[in-house]
Amino acid sequence: MAHSNEKVRKSIPNDLMFSIMSKLPPKSLNRFKCVRKSWALFFENSFFMNMYRKSFISNHSYYDDTCLLLKQTPLGFDQHSLLYLFSGEGFTNKVKLNWPLPFQEDGRDIKIMGSEINGNLCLYVKNDNSKVVVWNPSIKEFKVIPPSIHVSVPPHVRVESQLHAFGYDYNGDDYKLIRYVQFYPNLNLLDAQLNVSLSMALIKMLCSYPFWEIYSLKSSSWKKLNLDMPTYNRSRGGVLEQVYTKGMCHWLCKRENIDNSYLVSFDLDNEGFSLTSVPSLMESLENIHLMLLNEFIALMYIDAQRTSFHISILGEIGVKESWMILFIVESLPCFGHPIGVGKNNNIFFATEDEELAMCDLSTQTVQELGIEGSSFTCQIVTYKKSLLSIAEQIID
Numbered sequence: 001m002a003h004s005n006e007k008v009r010k011s012i013p014n015d016l017m018f019s020i021m022s023k024l025p026p027k028s029l030n031r032f033k034c035v036r037k038s039w040a041l042f043f044e045n046s047f048f049m050n051m052y053r054k055s056f057i058s059n060h061s062y063y064d065d066t067c068l069l070l071k072q073t074p075l076g077f078d079q080h081s082l083l084y085l086f087s088g089e090g091f092t093n094k095v096k097l098n099w100p101l102p103f104q105e106d107g108r109d110i111k112i113m114g115s116e117i118n119g120n121l122c123l124y125v126k127n128d129n130s131k132v133v134v135w136n137p138s139i140k141e142f143k144v145i146p147p148s149i150h151v152s153v154p155p156h157v158r159v160e161s162q163l164h165a166f167g168y169d170y171n172g173d174d175y176k177l178i179r180y181v182q183f184y185p186n187l188n189l190l191d192a193q194l195n196v197s198l199s200m201a202l203i204k205m206l207c208s209y210p211f212w213e214i215y216s217l218k219s220s221s222w223k224k225l226n227l228d229m230p231t232y233n234r235s236r237g238g239v240l241e242q243v244y245t246k247g248m249c250h251w252l253c254k255r256e257n258i259d260n261s262y263l264v265s266f267d268l269d270n271e272g273f274s275l276t277s278v279p280s281l282m283e284s285l286e287n288i289h290l291m292l293l294n295e296f297i298a299l300m301y302i303d304a305q306r307t308s309f310h311i312s313i314l315g316e317i318g319v320k321e322s323w324m325i326l327f328i329v330e331s332l333p334c335f336g337h338p339i340g341v342g343k344n345n346n347i348f349f350a351t352e353d354e355e356l357a358m359c360d361l362s363t364q365t366v367q368e369l370g371i372e373g374s375s376f377t378c379q380i381v382t383y384k385k386s387l388l389s390i391a392e393q394i395i396d
């Protein structure tokens with residue numbers, strides 16, 4: 001009798017196992033694949049995968065009490081970017097927000113880096129890293145990021161800095177900004193009276209030493225990072241796709257002389273990084289977009305005809321095998337680039353007719369929003385209000 005009971009205890013019905021495993025986070029689910037061969041086959045079971053998708057979509061507590069921010073820049077070089085806040089269901093409750101003072105007279109395309117963090121946004125101007133601001137729109141407070149003291153070069157050398165990430169270091173209780181600095185010869189400013197060969201030698205020496213640096217909001221200072229870290233790949237017309245979650249910033253890269261593409265994950269606490277190979281299907285980084293779904297890193301791959309896409313979720317940083325294809329959406333009307341993720345894991349994108357639309361992952365249907373917008377000038381981010389000042393959030 002005891003032997004019979006032991007057999008019963010070791011045997012778990014599939015429906016119960018499906019119910020348990022469908023509620024696991026991707027990292028735990030990926031590790032369960034290694035326990036038993038039969039459990040690994042669950043990923044090939046359409047019934048189980050449907051259960052898992054429904055559980056994943058319904059678990060969006062992170063988005064409770066959040067609104068949507070829509071950034072639009074009308075077409076034309078002299079048009080000012082506009083910012084709207086949408087609340088409630090649908091897009092009926094719409095409020096226009098004023099940019100912080102440093103950007104109110106700026107006629108260029110203002111960008112939001114990544115997403116909202118503790119009620120704060122990081123704003124910058126495309127192709128101009130000299131003006132970067134951390135802003136809390138709920139209380140209209142902002143802080144201008146000062147220039148770096150590490151960048152001082154002759155006039156015939158041009159400096160180009162590339163913003164890469166903005167995030168919050170939980171252990172250090174600090175907001176941090178990461179950028180990559182490079183030098184190029186500014187041949188138009190070379191003095192004809194100078195020894196050209198000597199000048200070019202100096203320029204070549206300067207241009208061979210790019211570096212990373214990081215800004216601490218708490219100490220209000222920049223410092224160099226001794227890292228050989230890959231820079232991001234530009235996409236969507238040169239716009240940086242960076243995501244932040246749980247104390248880490250992430251972007252996509254392709255290393256020189258290496259075929260594989262990677263996800264770069266920068267830890268804001270220890271200020272180190274790790275690489276995760278992207279799924280084999282996505283190694284070219286063409287038509288690939290980085291996003292967050294329920295605070296999990298996700299990659300969207302769009303087919304060449306732009307009528308279908310699939311989304312893979314990363315289970316564990318550094319483990320290529322932990323990527324899991326979670327959604328496959330087909331037979332869509334032709335669409336352009338994704339511009340953001342909504343509160344219910346809906347994907348917003350701009351159509352080729354420069355209209356905004358929303359794809360509901362649970363029903364795999366598309367709804368046109370009746371809002372004009374180009375994929376290269378629009379962003380949608382979720383926003384959770386905070387009445388705490390920036391200074392109160394980083395008290396020593």
